[in-house]
Amino acid sequence: MELVLKWSEGVQGIDGLVESVTNAAQNIEGALHDFFGHYIFEVFKTVGYQGVLDTHGFEKAESMAGQIRDFIDAKIGALEASRALSSVDWNGTAGAVIVDGIVADTIAIFGEEQP
Numbered sequence: 001m002e003l004v005l006k007w008s009e010g011v012q013g014i015d016g017l018v019e020s021v022t023n024a025a026q027n028i029e030g031a032l033h034d035f036f037g038h039y040i041f042e043v044f045k046t047v048g049y050q051g052v053l054d055t056h057g058f059e060k061a062e063s064m065a066g067q068i069r070d071f072i073d074a075k076i077g078a079l080e081a082s083r084a085l086s087s088v089d090w091n092g093t094a095g096a097v098i099v100d101g102i103v104a105d106t107i108a109i110f111g112e113e114q115p
Contacts, residue, residue: 002038032085033076036099040072044103051111068110075102 007020024031052061052068079085079098088094 003034006034028086029080029084033073033080036085036090037069037073037076040076040099040102040106041069043099044068044072044106048103048107048111051107055111064110068106071106071109072102075105 003024004021007024008017011017011020024034049061052064056064076085088098
């Protein structure tokens with residue numbers, strides 16, 4: 001849903017939405033980057049967000065959401081530097097390892113006490 005909202009931002013009517021989504025689809029690597037960024041953030045919220053809440057409290061955790069998204073985005077960007085996202089078998093072991101690794105890194109950075 002968030003991607004549809006992003007792709008529909010500023011467009012006029014259904015024709016504008018069709019054009020926007022078509023443009024996104026023509027850049028499959030960018031679309032995959034956006035999709036997996038959102039997906040990994042949602043996985044993090046499911047498995048790691050409670051640790052952030054416990055460590056930092058609700059208000060601080062909520063204010064960190066942008067930083068967490070940026071961190072995940074940077075991790076995906078680093079992956080893209082070494083391979084095309086479209087070459088990853090996201091339904092298989094390789095995809096699971098990538099998602100689990102980024103989620104674990106995110107928990108390690110944002111879910112632990114800061115000195």
